[in-house]
Amino acid sequence: MALTRLDIETRKAFAGGSSFGDVGRYEQIDGVAHFAVDPEHSDHAVIADIGLAPRNGGGLVEFSADFRIVKPMDNDHGNGRLLLDVVNRGKELALKNINSAPDGPPDAVPHPGNGFLMREGYSLVWCGWQHDVPDAAGLFRCNVPNAQNEDGSPVSGRIVVSFQPIADITTQFLSDREHRPYPTNHLESWDSVLTVQEHEDGEEKVIPRERWAFARVVDGRRVPDAAHITLDGGFEAGKVYRVLYETSHAPVVGLGLLATRDIAAWLRYGDADGVGTANPLGGAIGRAYAYGRSQSGRFLRQMLHLGLNRDESERVVFDGMLPNVAGGKMGEFNVRFGQPSSLSNRSVNNLPPFLDIDLGGEDGILAEVTRHGVAPKVIYTNTSSEYWGGHGALAHMTPDGSADVALPDNVRSWLFCGTQHAPASLPISDTNPDTGARGTQALNYVDYRPLMRAALYGLDRWVTHNEEPPGNWYPNHADGSIVETSELADWFRSLPGVEFPRHHKVMRRLDFGPDRAVPTVIPPDVGAEYPSLVSAVDADGNEIGGVRLPAIAVPLATYTGWNVRHSDIGGVGQVLSPGGTLAGGAIPFAVTRNERLATGDPRPSIEERYGSREEYLARVRECAETLVASGYVLAEDVAVLVSQGTEVYDAIVGVSAAVAADD
Structure with missing residues (x-):
């Protein structure tokens, strides 16, 4: 199996040892899952840049992801169902959106809410899939390698970062929601372009290059910074800005899709990992479902579109899926220089297909x-x-x-x-x-x-x-x-x-x-x-x-x-x-x-x-x-x-x- 090692870092009672109906007490297991996949496998040909990822001595591509399992203390008391909650920008959602748990920061102790999922006997799993999740306690991230050219040099290319502030600001970080940015290759490049619109679909006007810089403002002075931009007079609230520039940081974003597939497959079918660690749910899972809300619901649509619902042994991974508020979209979950959190209207997340069937x-x-x-x-x-x-x-x-x-x-x-x-x-x-x-x-x-x-x-x-x-x-x-x-x-x-x-x-x-x-057409031609x-x-x-x-x-x-x-x-x-x-x-x-x-x-x-x-x-x-x-x-x-x-x-x-x- 593609999951090679499950490093368990903590194992403790869930919800302070509370008991949930006939199922009883639950436990929480946190750690890091390690994966190694064959880039030549036919199902993996759909993963962007997997052929450019570095390989280990066995010819496999390695990556890892944070995970959490919440399961009955006694697996025999569960309902035999695995529910994978696809994390949203590194955050778990099922406890809030199904169990009606209260809001809280990512590093808060997980709250069981009304206990619905526990009383029903579900085993829950969360696994990081997004490469650019910020360094913050409680968030789940997937750590993936960067694509490389044949000579080992980094893959370079153009990227567009869009933003619309809700207040006047002087400096903007080159990412969405403080995620890990794509830094510019050239602080002084005159090929970089900054535009402004009154609204998303409005006329796009180029801001003269001499009015802005890759920099941040410190004590009233511009300090050159490859991950920030600043504009003379500042960025105005409500206006839409887009900055086009070159970067050379190309993580193999789509490996997060394989992390999601493979942790669920291993928990469903596996006995032990490659170093002998027993599967905490070994033999207990008869059915597996995936839930995703918003970004993670769109992630499930993309997973389906790419055909990634069977493991490397061609076994079904998820019997059912529950994409919530995904609409007709997918996302930047499998694209070079992907920004998975971006909801720009000029993004590949707006590309068809929208329908489930061929038309x-x-x-x-x-x-x-x-x-x-x-x-x-x-x-x-x-x-x-x-x-x-x-x-x-x-x-x-x-x-x-x-x-x-x-x-x-x-x-x-x-x-x-x-x-x-x-x-x-x-x-x-x-x-x-x-x-x-x-x-x-x-x-x-x-x-x-x-x-x-x-x-x-x-x-x-x-x-x-x-x-x-x-x-x-x-x-x-x-x-x-x-x-x-x-x-x-x-x-x-x-x-x-x-x-x-x-x-x-x-x-x-x-x-x-x-x-x-x-x-290759960046920014895209708009029709x-x-x-x-x-x-x-x-x-x-x-x-x-x-x-x-x-x-x-x-x-x-x-x-x-x-x-x-x-x-x-x-x-x-x-x-x-x-x-x-x-x-x-x-x-x-x-x-x-x-x-x-x-x-x-x-x-x-x-x-x-x-x-x-x-x-x-x-x-x-x-x-x-x-x-x-x-x-x-x-x-x-x-x-x-x-x-x-x-x-x-x-x-x-x-x-x-x-x-x-x-x-």
């Missing part, structure tokens, strides 16, 4: 795994933000947007109506406390995590018992639930104080040259725009083309997958997209009829809709129970949804007003 000679996401006979069951879950981001609908329609495309029988796709990219919660605020990003409307606070628990449960029943999960539910032409973004502009602008985006996220046809893994289609809405402005949680079906507000940048952070009229993914919005209803009439709000007020707090909560419960009956929610989460409804009602109406209404 008109165009490649499909599932084409290779289907050809190999190793296609997993897949449940895609997306929010409104992926559709308003310009790519969600491309995963189930023709590229021109004119017709629906049927999904394969082994695939389900669900839109979570009215939700935003990241699971949200109270309090009601227009500002993200972590990023400082501010919207013109309150940020979306709909929590869709109960739907994720049901999705995993349904995936497991589908794989193990062939019980069909609920059907596809997403915006489509057949039932008229899909529209152009522009069709909703007048309705939203009719609401008092509401801004509708003047500049939307769009996807365009891009040409990087004949080989997407080793681009025509893909259609941007989203869910239609009801009379309250809430989406109808997917699964409607009680927050949407029994509403107290209009919820959107988009928001508009506040003037405080620049980029007026642009969608709010901290980190490149859309933040959603919430536009609460007026509490009383008089308040509604005073502002001219066309939507009925809360008092006009619901006779009392009790009536409202009864309708929330009824909606939740309907979702249970259809398989989109688990019975145990009815109480969770009612509790969420209670908190939002009290936050909008106010406890005193709620009591008065009850009287």
